[in-house]
Amino acid sequence: MEAKIYAESLAKKAKSTVRKLSSLKTDIKNKVLLKTAELLIAYKDKIIEENKKDLADAEKKGYSKALLDRLALDDKRINQMVQVLKDVESLPDPVGEIISMWTRPNGLKVGQMRVPLGVILIIYEARPNVTIEAASLCIKSSNAVILKGGSETINSNRILVDIIKEASRECGFPEDAVMFVDSTDKEVVTELLKLDNLIDVVIPRGGENLIRAVAENSRIPVIKHYKGVCNLYIDDEADMEKALNIAYNAKVQRPSVCNAIENLVVHKDIAKEFLPKIGYYYKKAGVEMRCDEISYQILKDHPLTNDAKIIPAKEEDYYEEFLDLIIAIKVVNNIDEAIEFIEKYGSHHSDAIVTENYTKGMKFINEVDSAAVYINASTRFTDGNEFGLGAEMGISTDKIHARGPMGLKELTIPKFIVFGNGQLRENVGIPKEEEEINIDTEACKL
CATH class of the missing domain: 3.40.309.10 (Aldehyde Dehydrogenase; Chain A, domain 2)
Structure with a gap:
């Protein structure tokens, strides 16, 4: 029950920011990204200190050298995270972009406009830099995000999210738009995957077993990032x-x-x-x-x-x-x-x-x-940054709207927008005799 309550609390807080995010001005989003970059540099020593705790725990558990490499943070990788934030800040904001527009014979103007996906749950393993990449892309694309990193990076991810939230408060960005699963209880993920009324998309990023488990147990649409053979x-x-x-x-x-x-x-x-x-x-x-x-x-x-x-x-x-x-x-x-x-x-x-x-x-x-x-x-x-996308939420191997590195545009979807001037389908409106009814306004007064 505690896991269920906790999961619902995270999702509800994220969901509560969606409406505000959809109309948030680009300059606010850019400010929070640059402030986060500034704070990463200011707290660099603290980040490395917290990361060392994760590395020590991972070594005790006998993790492979490959996984330890993915987990480790140093000056170079923190500087890379700073650059990711700056790169994403410099990219055009996709939200509100009119993809296409055409005029029908009846005069209706029909078009498509990019809008955020909504609330995104990303489940990932080992690499704490994903916390910054995912958050930065969601911030710029006006999506709320719930970050669920692996237990092996709990300390590293916690301080990174704290930094993002501090930057959000200072810049007037909705703090609850970036939520963090600060728990290693696996039941929390199980409960989150049931919340299709609050979460719009799940992106699992990690080993094949993780991705299959998420895909098999989620009520929410899943964008899969399967193994890279x-x-x-x-x-x-x-x-x-x-x-x-x-x-x-x-x-x-x-x-x-x-x-x-x-x-x-x-x-x-x-x-x-x-x-x-x-x-x-x-x-x-x-x-x-x-x-x-x-x-x-x-x-x-x-x-x-x-x-x-x-x-x-x-x-x-x-x-x-x-x-x-x-x-x-x-x-x-x-x-x-x-x-x-x-x-x-x-x-x-x-x-x-x-x-x-x-x-x-x-x-x-x-x-x-x-x-x-x-x-x-x-x-x-094959990397979002190398392809000029600033960063990536993952590399989708699905055949859906997003395939390959998922950048800002892949975190939006089109919705149809229609501009009219009173057009009616088959010109069926109020019957003529109804239009001519004269209403005695004096008789209607109480």
Whole structure:
């Protein structure tokens, strides 16, 4: 019962701000974003101190290095959060934007205007920077947000939300528009997911188990951010230098995130040249290579990959989101086989081809059914900030109004607006004889 009361209290407070948010001026929203950025710098030491508590607890519980990396905050990452706030502040406000307008033969002017989604519940794990990203986007798009971070970041998230609320009070922004689930009781989430009368959209951002649990138990529409089994295909007409750099960057630069590649797919005609070279660089970076039969035979006794971590791949490896220095390798006969592989094992997140053949590149773009598809670039760019969106609420792999990184526009929906001048459907109005009735106003007086 306590969890139910607490959940309803959070949702009702958020809901109470929706009407005011919808008509809030852009300059107020921008002021609170810049003030939050200012306070992040002022409270930097305190933020790091609280984050250290979360890191210590996570280490005691034996969390992986990849998760600890996602959890950690330092000067650089706090500065990145500050930049996110400034970037979002500088973007155009989507609320009230007229998307289109047309005139009907009867003179009605019909159009579509962007409006906020309403109350958004975001459930996420590990990365406290999501607190700032989600809040900043919701503030700018005039949505109320309920933030439910993981228990492993409770201290970090609490101080970040406190900072947002302090900035809100100083700038005249509705403080309850940013609510925080300051509890690790899992029943609170269960109760929140029942509140379809108060919450408009749920965005789960984390592991596959979390997302499936939310999707299966929510009465509220869910925008899913499923796992990132991203694939990189090296075509036989690839530029070798580009291929090596992209394959290295997409796996090694930050392996613990959803847009890092998990599968490396290589054309058979370039495999004997490419695989030992990338295998050498992967070896130096400590990457474990799980290989199909052909790639295993190429790499296992090659001088460049001597002492590398090379093991035979299992079928399930190609479905796996490792989020670590592990990669599964597959050799294919042609681009069609590569696309079929990606369709079978990928998660429709981000996939890339390296090729100098324009026709093949466009075939890949057209036939790979993913939220983001690349030619000759690293999948690590699938990110709201890198795409110029300021930040992101998540990367939707759903086929709905939002697919890929969700920025400001994806947090709004169109509503129809209609301007008339007395038009009537089929010109049916008050009957003529009724119009001519003369009412004795004196007789109507009491």
